[in-house]
Amino acid sequence: MLSPKDSPVGKQLLQYVCARIIRMDNVNLGLFDYDRNNTLFYFIMNADQQIYMRYGGRDSESQDTYLNLSSLELALKQGLELHRRHTSGELKPAPAPAPVFAKDMPLLMERTIGNGRCVECHLIGDFQNLQREKNGALDKVAHLYRSPDLKTIGIQLDVPKGLLVAQAGGAAQAAGMQPGDRISAINGVTVWTFGDLQYQYDKVDRKADHIQLTVDRAGKSVDLALTLPPLWWWTDVRWRQSSVDPRLYFEARPLTESQKRELQLKPGGFASTVKSVDSFAQMTKSHELKVGDIVYAVDGVEQDDVATNVELYIKLRKTPGDTVTLDVIRGGQRMKMPLRTYRMSFRK
Amino acid sequence: MMPRDARAAACGRQLNFMLTRLLTALLALAAIATPLLAQKDDDINWLGSYDEAIRVARQTGKPIFLEFRCEP
Numbered sequence: 001m002l003s004p005k006d007s008p009v010g011k012q013l014l015q016y017v018c019a020r021i022i023r024m025d026n027v028n029l030g031l032f033d034y035d036r037n038n039t040l041f042y043f044i045m046n047a048d049q050q051i052y053m054r055y056g057g058r059d060s061e062s063q064d065t066y067l068n069l070s071s072l073e074l075a076l077k078q079g080l081e082l083h084r085r086h087t088s089g090e091l092k093p094a095p096a097p098a099p100v101f102a103k104d105m106p107l108l109m110e111r112t113i114g115n116g117r118c119v120e121c122h123l124i125g126d127f128q129n130l131q132r133e134k135n136g137a138l139d140k141v142a143h144l145y146r147s148p149d150l151k152t153i154g155i156q157l158d159v160p161k162g163l164l165v166a167q168a169g170g171a172a173q174a175a176g177m178q179p180g181d182r183i184s185a186i187n188g189v190t191v192w193t194f195g196d197l198q199y200q201y202d203k204v205d206r207k208a209d210h211i212q213l214t215v216d217r218a219g220k221s222v223d224l225a226l227t228l229p230p231l232w233w234w235t236d237v238r239w240r241q242s243s244v245d246p247r248l249y250f251e252a253r254p255l256t257e258s259q260k261r262e263l264q265l266k267p268g269g270f271a272s273t274v275k276s277v278d279s280f281a282q283m284t285k286s287h288e289l290k291v292g293d294i295v296y297a298v299d300g301v302e303q304d305d306v307a308t309n310v311e312l313y314i315k316l317r318k319t320p321g322d323t324v325t326l327d328v329i330r331g332g333q334r335m336k337m338p339l340r341t342y343r344m345s346f347r348k
Numbered sequence: 349m350m351p352r353d354a355r356a357a358a359c360g361r362q363l364n365f366m367l368t369r370l371l372t373a374l375l376a377l378a379a380i381a382t383p384l385l386a387q388k389d390d391d392i393n394w395l396g397s398y399d400e401a402i403r404v405a406r407q408t409g410k411p412i413f414l415e416f417r418c419e420p
Contacts, residue, residue: 005391013392016413019401020394024416027398032416043414047405076413083411121418 009069012076016044024119030100034199035147036125037240039063041195044079050093052082054195059149060236066194070160075193082192107131122241129244133319140316141206141233141306144245147198148233153226155183162193165215172213175226181215188212206233231308246320246341249281250274250289254309263294263329271296272309287339290330297327314341 003010021027034041034054040063041056055075059065085091102108102119108127112119125146132138150157154170155177157163163184168177183197184190187204191197204211213224237245252272255265265271274293281287289295295310296302298318307313310326318324320343328335395401398414405412 003392010392013413015410017401017405017408017410018392018394018413018415019398020396020415020417021398022396022417027416032414034416036418038416039418041416043412043416045412045414047402047412049402052411079411079413087409121416 008073009076012073012080015080016076024121024124025102025113028099028101029124030097033097034195035202036121036123037146038121040067041121044075044082046083046086048086048093049096050086050091052079052086053192054199055193056195057147057198059147059151060239066157066159066198068160071162071193074162078192105131107134126241126243129242133244138244139206140244144237144240144242144315145206145233145235146237146240147202147235148204149235150197150201152232152234153228157194159194163191163197171226171229171232172224175213175224176222177213177215177224177226178217181217181222183213184216184221185214186211188214204228204233231306234312241344243343244320245344246315246318246322247280247286247344248311248314248339248341249278249284249286250311251276252295252309252311255294263296265296266302269296269302270304270307270310270313271302272311284342285340286342287326288337289326289328289339292330294329295326296329298324300325300327302327314339320344 003013005011005014031049031051032043034056038056038058042054043051044053044055045051053075055072057066082091102113102124105124105127107130108119108124111117111127112123129138129143132143138144152170154168154172154174155165156167156169158166163182165172165177165179165181165183167179168181186197186200189200191200201211208228210225210227213226215222215224251274253275255263255271255273257267260267260269260271263271272295274289274291274295277289277291281289298310298313301313301317304313304317307316314324318341320341323338323340326337326339328337394415395404401412401414404410
């Protein structure tokens, strides 16, 4: 990080011991838990290994969306205040999470250290999921669809000002959130930064239908009960290097209920219209779908209690490498066609 | 007049000599410039070890700012 000593951030950093970690081989992953697909992530803590806050996080659009020098300066100042409280005994220490190290993950060890390679952040998340897939413990809704987007529930932050709400729409507005509110807690857990908020939001049970957000408004603390919309946890995960995400090489848009009725398709089913086909589909001979095709069943299944479109159904319910049979309507004619999914290949 | 092979050999030796001098000059320049660049980039002292950060934090009473950097 380029931070001259006389810059606003530099002046704060001089009051810290700064350390940069680029290898995860001996890192306590249980303590330093965060979404491993972040290029940069920060912890503000003390020498007793108590974490005051996390700084970082991103969305599917960019790794930089929520990184900002002004908000970092705010976080560093708050960190100093928390450290002062810790030193004076005012801060109650939180229980330490169970330690986890790379050596505790057999698949990760085998493919990295076992091959003379170092353990990189993004590999940890991927191999954790591969291990879960191998053990039959993978819950893609929770383990693949990480770090739900606040914008899905209508929260637009004034990023340079940390957790200050710039705009509140959708579910957030319905719960009473207002521009100018400063988010201070989620489900009773104090948050100081976007990194904190996204981390705690990621822990919300995917079956949950509401959360509680606490905001500071004109000097007062206000609790807001926010109803979560369907698929509140969904984000575009294609930017993630994730081996458990089947590559499909097409995108689809769900049909409306009236469109399904017109075509005599199952009400509430995931029938969808293909809106784009990736050129990789032809290169890999994955499938022969065309834009405009309507896919209404996968291996005879037309409905799912989570997936509302065919693309999401295959991603959630199928393993990369599976070949499935699609029921398709093209030009008024019904047909079946195979689709072969692929496992993403990247440097490991 | 030198035979063609001898001329080529002489040119090759001269080229090698010039390249060597150029490389030496570049290395010398880098040796001078690198600390300056590093100084600009390293106004803040970044430790490369977590254990060392803990040790210094205990010694100084300062909090720790820990960066995890991962390039996929």
